[in-house]
Amino acid sequence: MRFVPVPGVGVLFSVWETRVQDYAVFCEATGRAWTKPSFDQGPMHPVINVNWDDARLFCEWLTAKERQEKRLTDKQKYRLPTDQEWSAAVGLGPERGKTPEARMKSSIVWPWGAYWPPLSGDGNFAPELKADDVANTAPVGSFKPNAYGLYDLAGNVWEWCGEWYSEARVSMALRGGSFNDSQPAYLLAAYRFNATVNLVSEDIGFRVVLETLE
Numbered sequence: 001m002r003f004v005p006v007p008g009v010g011v012l013f014s015v016w017e018t019r020v021q022d023y024a025v026f027c028e029a030t031g032r033a034w035t036k037p038s039f040d041q042g043p044m045h046p047v048i049n050v051n052w053d054d055a056r057l058f059c060e061w062l063t064a065k066e067r068q069e070k071r072l073t074d075k076q077k078y079r080l081p082t083d084q085e086w087s088a089a090v091g092l093g094p095e096r097g098k099t100p101e102a103r104m105k106s107s108i109v110w111p112w113g114a115y116w117p118p119l120s121g122d123g124n125f126a127p128e129l130k131a132d133d134v135a136n137t138a139p140v141g142s143f144k145p146n147a148y149g150l151y152d153l154a155g156n157v158w159e160w161c162g163e164w165y166s167e168a169r170v171s172m173a174l175r176g177g178s179f180n181d182s183q184p185a186y187l188l189a190a191y192r193f194n195a196t197v198n199l200v201s202e203d204i205g206f207r208v209v210l211e212t213l214e
Contacts, residue, residue: 001014001015001018001022001208002014003209003210004150006085006148007088009085009088011081011085011209013085014209014210015149015151016152017047017140017151017152017156017159017207018046018055018207018208019043019046019047020041020044020045020046020047021043022058023058024043026057026058026061029061030057032054032057034049034050034054035200036049037049037136037202039135039202044140044141045137045140046152046205047205047206048137048157048202048203049200049204050206051198051200052199053198055080055206056080058206059077059078059079059080059208060078062078063078066078073212075214076210076212077210077211077213078208078209078210078211079162079209079211080160080162080207080209081161081162081207081208081209082161082162083099083100083173085209086159086161086175086176087103087189087190089146089150090146090175090176090189091111091146091147091148091189092109092190095190098167099164099166099167100161100163100164100165100192101165101166101173101194104191105190106190107188107189107190110154110189111123111146111153111187111189112154117129117130117131117184118187119131120132122143122144122154123143123152123154123155123156124137124142124179125154125155125179125182126179126180126182128182129182135179136179137156137157137179138156140156152176153175153176154176154187154189155176155177155179155187156176156178157176157178157179157204157205158174158175158176158178158193158201158205159176159204159205160172161174165192170196171194171196171197172194173193173194174193174194174195175191175192175193178204181203
């Protein structure tokens with residue numbers, strides 16, 4: 001994986017969503033079960049059919065592995081991004097509200113810009129948008145990155161975040177839309193989807209960040 005800084009936050013972001021080849025090593029090392037999707041994927045496709053705990057445990061495993069290998073210090077760790085870190089990564093300004101639900105606003109801007117519909121190269125979306133010729137997931141990095149060098153913040157797969165969606169604490173926030181989505185509202189940079197921690201879906205994956213503790 002490759003990581004880059006994002007202005008305004010104290011973590012490094014993976015430029016890609018976690019790939020099949022990354023997650024396969026985790027499953028082999030830990031014996032964790034993983035349901036393969038109904039369509040073919042290559043090693044560079046984003047991993048899917050992973051719930052929130054799968055994503056969290058991947059981060060914990062990778063942290064322990066790389067600390068043991070001396071690739072990380074004991075003050076560094078991998079984890080899921082917070083909702084506000086994800087907002088910074090997609091280029092949104094400061095947002096008000098205590099929760100992802102409260103911070104969701106109606107600003108009409110998408111991860112690729114202030115126009116609709118998306119154009120060729122903007123991302124992997126539902127076929128009716130005619131912005132790409134990919135039926136399901138696409139290999140990570142197939143479309144143009146944003147200004148910070150991050151790929152697939154629009155489309156491909158929804159990405160788990162590391163915090164509750166609302167004060168009710170029954171579901172987690174997800175960001176970014178997927179290859180199944182065509183509605184303008186769902187693909188807005190500020191839109192938050194939410195799901196229970198046990199949800200497994202063929203259009204949900206995750207991205208990790210690298211944090212250095214004080």
